[in-house]
Amino acid sequence: MQTTLSPSTPQAKTAKTASRLQGFWHVFRKNRTGLIGLGMLATILFTAIFAPVIAPYDSSSTSSAGISDIYNPPSAEHWLGTDDAGQDVFSNFIFGARVSLTVGFFAAFISIIIGGVFGLVAGFFGGRWENFLMRFTDIFLVIPDLPLMVVIVALTKPSLLNIIFVIGLLGWTTTARVVRSQTLAVKSKKFVLRARAIGAGKGHIVTRHILPLVMPILVVQAVLVVSLAILNESALSFLGLGDPTALSWGQMLNYAFGRGAMSTGAWWALVVPGFGIVWVVLGLTLLGQGLEKVLNPRLETHHLMPGRSPVQNEADLDVPGKGALLEVQNLSINYVNDGQPPARAVENISFTLKEGELVGLVGESGCGKTTLMLALLRLLPAAGQIVNGNVFFGGKDLVSLSDDELNDIRWSGISIIFQGAMNALNPVRPVDEQISEVIIKHLPSFPKERMQGRVIELLELVGIAADHKDHYPHQYSGGMRQRAMIAMALACNPQVVIADEPTTALDVMIQAQILELLDSLRKKLGLAVIFVTHDLGVVAEMCDRVLVMYGGVIAEYASVDVIYNDPKHPYTQELLKAFPDLTKPKKKLSSIPGYPPRLEALPAGCRFAPRCPSVFDRCHTEQPALHILADEHKVSCHLVEALK
Amino acid sequence: MNRTRAFLKKTAWSLFTIIFVIILNFFLFRVLPGDPARAGIRDPRLKKEAIEMLRVRFGLDKPVINCFESLNPIEVGSCAINPLDTQFFIYVRNLMQGELGISYHTNRPVADILAERLWNTVLLIGAGQILSIVFGVVFGIFAAWKARTSVDYAAVTTSLIAWSLPTFWLGIILLFWGSTHGFPLAGKATPGMSSMPLLQQWGDIARHMFLPTLTYTIVYMGEYTLIMRSSLMDVLSEDYILTAKAKGLSTFQILKDHALKNAMLPLVTVIAINLGFTVAGAIQIEAVFSWPGLGSAIYEAVVRRDFPILQGAFLLIAVAVILANLIADLTYNFLDPRVQTE
Numbered sequence: 001m002q003t004t005l006s007p008s009t010p011q012a013k014t015a016k017t018a019s020r021l022q023g024f025w026h027v028f029r030k031n032r033t034g035l036i037g038l039g040m041l042a043t044i045l046f047t048a049i050f051a052p053v054i055a056p057y058d059s060s061s062t063s064s065a066g067i068s069d070i071y072n073p074p075s076a077e078h079w080l081g082t083d084d085a086g087q088d089v090f091s092n093f094i095f096g097a098r099v100s101l102t103v104g105f106f107a108a109f110i111s112i113i114i115g116g117v118f119g120l121v122a123g124f125f126g127g128r129w130e131n132f133l134m135r136f137t138d139i140f141l142v143i144p145d146l147p148l149m150v151v152i153v154a155l156t157k158p159s160l161l162n163i164i165f166v167i168g169l170l171g172w173t174t175t176a177r178v179v180r181s182q183t184l185a186v187k188s189k190k191f192v193l194r195a196r197a198i199g200a201g202k203g204h205i206v207t208r209h210i211l212p213l214v215m216p217i218l219v220v221q222a223v224l225v226v227s228l229a230i231l232n233e234s235a236l237s238f239l240g241l242g243d244p245t246a247l248s249w250g251q252m253l254n255y256a257f258g259r260g261a262m263s264t265g266a267w268w269a270l271v272v273p274g275f276g277i278v279w280v281v282l283g284l285t286l287l288g289q290g291l292e293k294v295l296n297p298r299l300e301t302h303h304l305m306p307g308r309s310p311v312q313n314e315a316d317l318d319v320p321g322k323g324a325l326l327e328v329q330n331l332s333i334n335y336v337n338d339g340q341p342p343a344r345a346v347e348n349i350s351f352t353l354k355e356g357e358l359v360g361l362v363g364e365s366g367c368g369k370t371t372l373m374l375a376l377l378r379l380l381p382a383a384g385q386i387v388n389g390n391v392f393f394g395g396k397d398l399v400s401l402s403d404d405e406l407n408d409i410r411w412s413g414i415s416i417i418f419q420g421a422m423n424a425l426n427p428v429r430p431v432d433e434q435i436s437e438v439i440i441k442h443l444p445s446f447p448k449e450r451m452q453g454r455v456i457e458l459l460e461l462v463g464i465a466a467d468h469k470d471h472y473p474h475q476y477s478g479g480m481r482q483r484a485m486i487a488m489a490l491a492c493n494p495q496v497v498i499a500d501e502p503t504t505a506l507d508v509m510i511q512a513q514i515l516e517l518l519d520s521l522r523k524k525l526g527l528a529v530i531f532v533t534h535d536l537g538v539v540a541e542m543c544d545r546v547l548v549m550y551g552g553v554i555a556e557y558a559s560v561d562v563i564y565n566d567p568k569h570p571y572t573q574e575l576l577k578a579f580p581d582l583t584k585p586k587k588k589l590s591s592i593p594g595y596p597p598r599l600e601a602l603p604a605g606c607r608f609a610p611r612c613p614s615v616f617d618r619c620h621t622e623q624p625a626l627h628i629l630a631d632e633h634k635v636s637c638h639l640v641e642a643l644k
Numbered sequence: 645m646n647r648t649r650a651f652l653k654k655t656a657w658s659l660f661t662i663i664f665v666i667i668l669n670f671f672l673f674r675v676l677p678g679d680p681a682r683a684g685i686r687d688p689r690l691k692k693e694a695i696e697m698l699r700v701r702f703g704l705d706k707p708v709i710n711c712f713e714s715l716n717p718i719e720v721g722s723c724a725i726n727p728l729d730t731q732f733f734i735y736v737r738n739l740m741q742g743e744l745g746i747s748y749h750t751n752r753p754v755a756d757i758l759a760e761r762l763w764n765t766v767l768l769i770g771a772g773q774i775l776s777i778v779f780g781v782v783f784g785i786f787a788a789w790k791a792r793t794s795v796d797y798a799a800v801t802t803s804l805i806a807w808s809l810p811t812f813w814l815g816i817i818l819l820f821w822g823s824t825h826g827f828p829l830a831g832k833a834t835p836g837m838s839s840m841p842l843l844q845q846w847g848d849i850a851r852h853m854f855l856p857t858l859t860y861t862i863v864y865m866g867e868y869t870l871i872m873r874s875s876l877m878d879v880l881s882e883d884y885i886l887t888a889k890a891k892g893l894s895t896f897q898i899l900k901d902h903a904l905k906n907a908m909l910p911l912v913t914v915i916a917i918n919l920g921f922t923v924a925g926a927i928q929i930e931a932v933f934s935w936p937g938l939g940s941a942i943y944e945a946v947v948r949r950d951f952p953i954l955q956g957a958f959l960l961i962a963v964a965v966i967l968a969n970l971i972a973d974l975t976y977n978f979l980d981p982r983v984q985t986e
Contacts, residue, residue, distance in 0.1 A: 139661050144965050146924030147958045154946050155676040231810055235928055238812045239943055274813035282808035300791055302880030303889055379890055410892030423883035426902050428981055438891050472981045
C-alpha cells in the first residue's frame with residue numbers, strides 16, 4: 001500500500017483520489033457481472049429521478065376512475081393495465097421506484113453508519129469496548145429481524161420515516177462484524193504501527209490510515225445492505241405495515257393481492273411491482289459481486305478442474321534405454337493463461353532414473369523443479385500444459401495414458417512425498433484411514449483383516465507408535481506429519497518415490513532424522529528416489545546423480561562426484577560457493593546476486609546470462625545447447641564447447 | 645474437559661440472550677407509542693367503565709414496573725407498590741408458568757393458539773430447509789466441480805436471481821400459477837378431510853404444502869448453492885486434494901472422501917446464522933398461502949391489532965431461533981475433529 005509521505009495540499013489529495021478511482025474503474029470495467037449490475041441500477045435510478053417526465057399519468061389521478069377502470073388489462077392507453085383503484089400500473093410502478101429506493105438508501109445509510117462506527121470502535125480500541133459491542137452485536141444477530149420489525153412498526157405509526165428508522169436500526173449487525181474484522185486486519189499493518197509509534201493521534205490514525213482501507217469493504221457491504229433494506233421494506237408493506245400514502249412496490253402488491261387481483265386474473269398488477277424489486281435487488285447483488293471480485297481477486301481454480309491435455313508428438317519417440325525405471329524425454333511444460341503469451345516453465349528436460357538410484361534435483365525456488373515433478377504424474381494445475389516430450393514408466397508413456405490408466409500407476413508405481421505435509425494431509429480424517437485408503441484402492445485383494453496390521457507396520461517403519469494411528473493430522477507434530485506422509489507414500493510398495501523438499505519446514509534435528517529414514521528405506525526396499533531440494537549437503541551425502549535446474553532448463557546433469565569435484569556450469573559452481581564445505585574451513589561463502597528469471601520475461605539467450613560471472617556476448621543472444629561430455633555428463637553452457 | 649466448558653459457555657450465552665429477548669419483548673409493548681390498552685380496546689362506543697373492566701381483565705391497570713429506587717428488583721420502594729404486583733413481574737411469572745396472556749381477538753390463551761400453530765411452521769420450515777439444503781448442496785457441488793464452465797455459470801446466475809426474489813412475491817406468482825393447475829389455494833387441509841383415512845389426509849396436506857414448500861425451496865436454495873460452491877472451491881484448491889489426486893483416487897472418490905465433509909462444515913454455521921432470515925421467509929409464505937402457522941398468526945395479529953398474540957409469537961420465534969442456533973453451534977463442534985481436541 002501507499003507508505004510514502006505525500007504532499008497534503010487539497011489539490012494533490014483530490015488528484016490522488018481521482019487517479020485511484022480511475023485505476024479502480026480501469027479494473028472494474030472488465031468485470032462483466034459488476035457492469036451489468038451497475039447498468040441495471042443506473043436505469044432504475046434514472047427512472048426514479050425522472051419519474052414525472054417518464055410516467056404517462058400523474059401519480060394521484062384517481063379522481064376520474066370508475067368501476068370500469070379497475071383491473072383493465074394492458075392496452076394502448078395503459079401499457080401495463082390498471083390496478084384496483086383504476087390507476088395506471090406503469091405510472092405507479094415508476095413512482096413506486098422513488099419510494100422503494102428512498103427507503104432502501106436511507107435505511108441502509110443508518111445501518112452502515114451504526115455498523116461502521118461499532119465495527120471501527122470495536123476493532124480499533126479492542127478490550128472492553130470490543131467485548132461489549134461485539135456481544136451486543138451477537139445478541140442482535142440471532143434475534144430474527146423481520147418479526148422484530150413487524151412488532152415495532154405495528155406498535156408505532158406505519159409512516160415512511162418509521163419504516164426507514166426501524167429497518168435502519170435493525171440492519172447493522174453484519175456490517176459491524178465485517179468492519180471490525182477488517183479494522184483488526186488493517187490495524188496491525190506496518191504503516192499504521194509506524195504512525196502509532198511516532199505518536200500520531202488516534203483520530204488521525206483512524207481517519208487517515210484505517211478508514212481508507214476499510215472503506216472499500218464498507219462500500220461492498222453497503223450495496224448488500226441496500227438490497228436487504230429494499231427487500232425488508234417490500235415485505236413489511238406487503239404484510240400491511242407500509243405507509244398507506246406512499247405507494248412503494250411492496251404497497252402496490254399489498255393492495256393488489258388483498259383486493260382481488262388474484263381472483264380477477266389481473267396478473268399485471270401482481271407481476272409488475274415484483275419485477276421492479278427483483279430488478280433493483282438483482283442489480284445491487286451483481287454490482288456487489290463485481291466490486292467484491294475487483295477488491296478481492298481470487299484465482300478461481302482448483303485441483304479437480306480438467307487440465308489442458310498434453311500435446312502428443314509421436315515423431316521423435318526413442319525407445320527407453322535398458323535398466324531405466326523412469327525415463328523422461330524432452331519434457332516441456334507451459335503455463336497458459338487466457339490473453340497472455342504462454343509462460344515456458346520447463347523446457348526440454350531429459351533424465352533417467354535406474355532401479356534403486358537416488359537422483360537429486362537442485363536449483364533455487366522458481367526454477368521449475370516442482371512443476372517438473374507434478375508433470376511426471378500429470379498433476380499440474382489447470383493452467384499447466386505438457387507441450388512436448390514423453391515420460392516412460394513400466395513400458396508406458398505416462399503423457400499419453402488415459403486418466404483411468406494413469407490413476408492405476410499413481411501411487412502404486414510412483415508416489416509423492418509433498419513438501420509441507422502440514423496441508424498435504426486431510427485435516428478431518430484420521431491418519432490411518434488416509435493410509436489404508438490407498439491400499440484399498442490399489443491392492444483390492446489385500447485381506448481386510450490384515451489392514452490394521454499393515455498400517456501399524458508402515459507407521460512403525462517411519463517411527464510412529466501404533467497408538468497414534470487413528471489420530472488426526474493436527475494432533476501430530478510437524479515431523480510426525482512428514483513421517484506419516486512417507487509411510488503413506490510407501491503403502492503400495494511403489495518403485496519410484498518423488499520427495500519434493502520433504503524437510504523444508506522442519507528444524508534441523510528432525511530434518512536429519514527424516515533424511516536418514518528415507519535413505520535407509522531406500523536401501524531396505526530398493527526404491528528409486530527423486531529428491532528435490534535446495535540443500536547441496538544432503539545431495540552430496542545421499543544422491544547418486546544430480547540434476548541442476550535453472551530457469552526451467554537443465555544446467556548440468558552428472559554423477560554426484562563430477563558435480564562436486566568438477567562442475568562445468570557457472571551456475572553449479574556458484575551454487576557450490578554458496579554452500580559451506582567443511583573440508584576447506586577458511587573458504588568464504590558467497591551468494592549469487594539477483595534472482596532466477598521470471599517466466600514471462602525470459603532472457604533471449606542463456607537464461608543464466610544476467611547473473612553469470614563468466615558471461616560473454618554470445619550468451620545474451622544464443623541459447624546454449626545441451627552438450628554431452630563423458631560419463632553421461634551433460635552441461636548447457638557455451639563455455640564447454642571447447643572441452644568436447 | 646474443554647468441550648464441556650465450551651458447551652456450558654455457549655449454553656449460558658444463549659440463556660442470557662433469551663433473557664434479553666424476554667425483557668426487550670416486554671418493554672417494546674410498554675414503551676412504544678401504541679399503547680395496547682388504547683389500541684386493543686379502542687372501540688369508541690365502549691363506555692368508560694367497560695374499558696376500565698377490560699383494562700383490569702388484561703392486567704393493564706397495574707403499574708409497568710416499580711419505582712426504580714434500588715438495584716434490588718423486588719424491594720418495595722417509596723411508591724409503595726409491591727414489585728411482584730407490577731406488570732413486568734406478573735409477565736415474568738406468567739411466562740414461567742407458560743402463560744403468554746389472552747388474545748384480544750378470540751379471548752383464548754395465546755399459548756394455546758401458538759401451540760397449535762407452531763408445528764405447522766416447523767413442518768413448513770423443516771421441509772423447506774431440507775429441500776433447499778439438499779438441492780443447494782448438490783447444485784453447489786456441480787458448480788464448484790465444473791467451475792468456469794457453462795454448468796457453473798448457469799448455477800451461479802440462477803442462484804443470484806433466486807436470491808433476489810422477494811419471498812412473498814414468488815409465492816404470489818406460484819399461487820397464481822397453481823390456481824390454474826388445480827392446486828389448493830389456501831390453508832393446510834381441505835375441510836371435512838379429518839373424517840377420511842389417515843393416508844388420504846396426509847396426501848391432502850402434502851398437496852397443500854407443495855406450493856409453499858416450493859416457494860421456500862427456490863428462495864433459499866440459491867444462497868446455499870453459492871455458499872456450497874465457494875466453500876468447495878476453497879477445499880478443492882487445498883494441498884490435500886492434490887495428495888488425493890496423486891494417490892490415484894477417482895474424481896468421485898476425491899469429492900466423496902476428501903472434499904465434501906470439509907466443505908460442508910462451514911455450511912452448518914451458515915445454516916444456523918440463516919435461521920433468522922428463514923423465519924422471515926416463513927412469515928411471508930404463510931401470509932400468501934394462508935398456511936396456519938406462526939407467520940400467519942403474526943399477519944392476522946397485525947391486521948387485528950391483537951398485541952398479546954404478536955408479543956407471544958415474537959417471543960416464541962426468537963427463543964426458537966436462539967435455541968436452534970445453539971444446537972447448530974454444538975453440532976459443529978461435534979462434527980469438526982479440529983474443535984474437539986483443541
